[in-house]
Amino acid sequence: MQLSPLLPIVYRILQPNFPNCLWNGDRNFKAIALTFDDGPHPQYTPQVLQVLDNYNIKASFFWLGACVNRSPAIAKAVSDRGHWIGLHGYDHRSFPVLSPSELKESLGETQTAIYNACQLLPEQVRDVRPPNGLFTPKTLELFSQWNYRPVMWSVVPEDWVLPGVATVVQRVLNQVQNGSLIVLHDGACGGQDVAATINILIPQLLQQGYQFVTVDTLWQHSKIN
Template structure:
């Protein structure tokens, strides 16, 4: 990156963080928010792979005949590469969530670029698939990351509804209700298939809620699938 571009990134680091505010991004940045084609819902999972949660989730999705998009953490892929590869072997999509789960507005441009580069290369090597999507940790980007994502041909994408499935108090019912509260045609669901950066075994609530989420989507006439089918 040339000096002028580096200086610009350093000066404007916090600016894209405003997109993390859900109502603002849905209104002014619908593509970034994950608003896709009517009649379709994108199903996405963050923070994996996980040695217990991810295999159980893959089994559940296989039984339901559903494909999804998984935003992986590089450090978890390094630890469980076989599970990361199992995701792509099952026909699911891969996205980048970073190498470390860091709030990007608290780190500098060079560290930001290094993290995204390392994550992308690690995930590509382990899964055999070149990621198309990138979701920043906590849904908060910075200018350096946006520039680097563009260089790596990664499309930034957030979500329209999430399950709050990372807390110690979450239950299958609370996750289901949280998702359904804002789910509509063209929405993107965010869930988590790990507890790497969350309450221990919180992913059990996600697994318990997912069958009801998929059943309700079908009842509403919504197709569920990965981001590549979402018309973005």
């Protein structure tokens, strides 16, 4: 069963109940954030970078520590281009199943992998998107204690099940609005189509007058930080 029709409803329910998470940017500004989860990937991430380079757009990447360790040169290429880097856990285990010490270790190991690859200090990489979007109030409490910022989403076209490029593009276009936080995947699940998807999506969104910004810019425009 595909979840994409339900995700906008889930978003509208969750957002007001967890106001300290970044779900979207300011609705008064025609700025959106394009984000990618589950990388870096040795094949798919360079393809994404090429498209972003072509349009001179900055995006945000939420990385798995294990993938950074496997592809440090790709990670550095992303960072060197000025894209925003966040954490997605070390190995994509859902955060609610981890003990506090396991969660802290997963995030810390991912920060270490990013530092080794990109020389970004831990305090420069403190945005966290939970794998599968799963979290609990306790998860958010721990993030606050450890000075992490939880980043969620407002547009999730479910590209990881490979519904086809045209379908993913249309789902995004149907849902996008000012401040949208769009989630795509450049990892093993979904990465096959991601470059082709954004190569169609980006010019259409630019034509509609949207400005692409990083997650950090959305935080700066939000009332939480």
